Amino acid sequence: MTKVKSxxxxxxxxxxxxxxxxxxxxxxxxxxxxxxxVAMATCGIAAGAKQVMEHMMNKASxxxxxxxxxxxxxxxYCHAEPTLEVRVPGKDPIVFGHVDNNRADEILTxxxxxxxxxxxxxxxxxxxxxx
Amino acid sequence: xxxxxxxxxxxxxxSIAANAKDVSLTIRDSxxxxxxxxxxxDNGKGMTPEFMAKVTDPYTTTRTTRKVGLGLxxxxxxxxxxxxxxxxxxxxxxxxxxxxxxxxxxxxxxxxGDLEGTIVMLVSQHEDIHFVYKHITDKGEYVFDxxxxxxxxxxxxMNDLSIISYLKEMIRENLDEIGANE
Numbered sequence: 455m456t457k458v459k460s461x462x463x464x465x466x467x468x469x470x471x472x473x474x475x476x477x478x479x480x481x482x483x484x485x486x487x488x489x490x491x492v493a494m495a496t497c498g499i500a501a502g503a504k505q506v507m508e509h510m511m512n513k514a515s516x517x518x519x520x521x522x523x524x525x526x527x528x529x530x531y532c533h534a535e536p537t538l539e540v541r542v543p544g545k546d547p548i549v550f551g552h553v554d555n556n557r558a559d560e561i562l563t564x565x566x567x568x569x570x571x572x573x574x575x576x577x578x579x580x581x582x583x584x585x
Numbered sequence: 586x587x588x589x590x591x592x593x594x595x596x597x598x599x600s601i602a603a604n605a606k607d608v609s610l611t612i613r614d615s616x617x618x619x620x621x622x623x624x625x626x627d628n629g630k631g632m633t634p635e636f637m638a639k640v641t642d643p644y645t646t647t648r649t650t651r652k653v654g655l656g657l658x659x660x661x662x663x664x665x666x667x668x669x670x671x672x673x674x675x676x677x678x679x680x681x682x683x684x685x686x687x688x689x690x691x692x693x694x695x696x697x698g699d700l701e702g703t704i705v706m707l708v709s710q711h712e713d714i715h716f717v718y719k720h721i722t723d724k725g726e727y728v729f730d731x732x733x734x735x736x737x738x739x740x741x742x743m744n745d746l747s748i749i750s751y752l753k754e755m756i757r758e759n760l761d762e763i764g765a766n767e
Contacts, residue, residue, distance in 0.1 A: 458751045459758045461737045467751050468738050495648070496656045499595045500586050504699075504706060515746050523744075525710050527602070528648055 488514075488521040488566055489541040495528035501535035502554070510538075510558045519566055531576055542566060549576040586659060588698025589621070589687075594707065595656045596625055596683060601711055602647070603629025603681065609717040610704075614689075614765055617723050621669070621687040621694065628680040637675055660685050667691040701756035704729065708752075709743040725763040729756060 458464055492498070492507045507523060514521045531537045534551030540561060541547040550561055551574050564570040586592050593610065600608045605627035613622040632640065639645045641661050646654025661671045668688030675681040687694045708716050708731050718729040734743065734752070741748065 457758055458755045460755075461733055464734070464751060464755060465737045465739075468741055468748075471741070471745075471747055494594075494598070496595050496654070496659070499591050500655075500659075504591070504594060504703065507706070508702060511746055511749075525706075528651070530651060532651065532653075 486543055488519060488543070489547075490514075490521055490523050491526045491539040491541075492523065493527070493529045493531070493535065493537045493539075494525035497528060497532035498535045498537065503536035503538075506536050506538075506553055506555060506558055509555045510562065513559055513562055517562055517567070519562060521566075534574075534576060537576065540565065542569075547578075549578045550574045551576045586663065587695055589623075589695050590698040590700045590703040592660050592663070592685075593623065593625070593700070594703045596660060597707055599656060599683075600625060600627035600629055600681070601714060603627060603631070605629035605680065605714065607715045607717070609719070611719045611721070612765075613721045615721075615723055616689055619689045621689045622684070623686065624682065624684045626680065626682045631677040631679050631681055632675040633677055637673060640673065641671075657683075663695065667694040701753045701760065704756060705743075705749050705752045708734070709745075709749055712743055720760060720763065720765050722763045722765050727756075727759040727763055727765075729759075 458467055490510065492503050494503050494507075507525070511523050514523075526539075529537055529539070529549065531549070531551055536553045537549060537551045538553055539547050539549045542565075548565070550557065550572070553561070553574065557572070557574055560572045564572050586595070597608060597610060608625070608627045611624040611626075613620060615622075636645075641657050643653055643655055643658045646652065648654065657671075657673075664671050664685045664687055668691050669686040671683070671685040673681070673683050704716075704718055714731075716729075716731045720727045738748065743749070743752065
């Protein structure tokens with residue numbers, strides 16, 4: 455494959471891509487996809503959240519998991535960075551702490567694909583008392 | 586932070602948190618002048634002089650989850666430890682300019698790290714913000730402008746794995762050509 459170097463190359467690549475699948479669909483219905491939020495404040499960045507996020511994006515596409523990755527600010531669990539929140543459609547979101555590349559793989563293959571829980575869950579309650 | 590690109594990521598997030606619409610990053614990377622110079626400029630909400638006076642205090646932050654804010658104190662410490670420094674200027678309602686610089690050949694200067702990954706991650710996560718990244722070396726300069734990218738992509742989202750890898754490749758190729766980060 456030729457390397458992308460100029461805007462013209464990028465344009466050519468885009469045309470090639472458009473004929474292939476999912477780019478548009480993804481943006482249209484994020485609710486039906488696995489949503490992964492990575493905490494990306496000073497604490498997260500210093501702990502390596504960027505590298506974990508990149509790894510996870512690649513792994514998810516390798517496994518064929520349709521997921522949306524977004525970054526978020528500090529979730530307040532600076533002691534357990536890198537942290538990320540995984541929301542599988544139809545389930546409550548779960549926050550995982552101390553996520554490295556191995557743990558990220560585990561989250562995808564065990565939790566997202568098979569619904570098994572893995573280590574490193576930070577208990578979070580999203581419901582208020584008067585509910 | 587172990588890499589300069591992580592500082593850049595962190596500090597540009599500040600601009601985004603200040604509701605900036607335009608954010609620019611300029612890196613002057615000169616072996617001749619022995620200077621590694623970063624300028625981040627935004628048109629966000631800016632800071633009052635009172636807030637700016639205490640902003641490098643680690644116990645000053647705007648986040649609500651806890652009382653510690655380390656982004657600016659860390660870059661101040663890191664640049665000053667490497668024969669450089671940090672300068673901040675800001676005006677409420679106009680924006681903020683942050684400059685920090687390192688002695689290029691200083692022993693303790695962290696490596697640049699994955700700069701192209703950082704830039705692409707930032708722009709793909711914040712598609713509504715206009716980023717301009719300029720890298721100047723002794724051999725030339727390269728400008729990455731998200732308006733141009735958006736035009737080339739013609740409505741396709743940047744937050745797509747293949748687009749991300751193309752953009753990274755594009756930045757890396759151009760940086761290699763001007764001998765950045767040698």
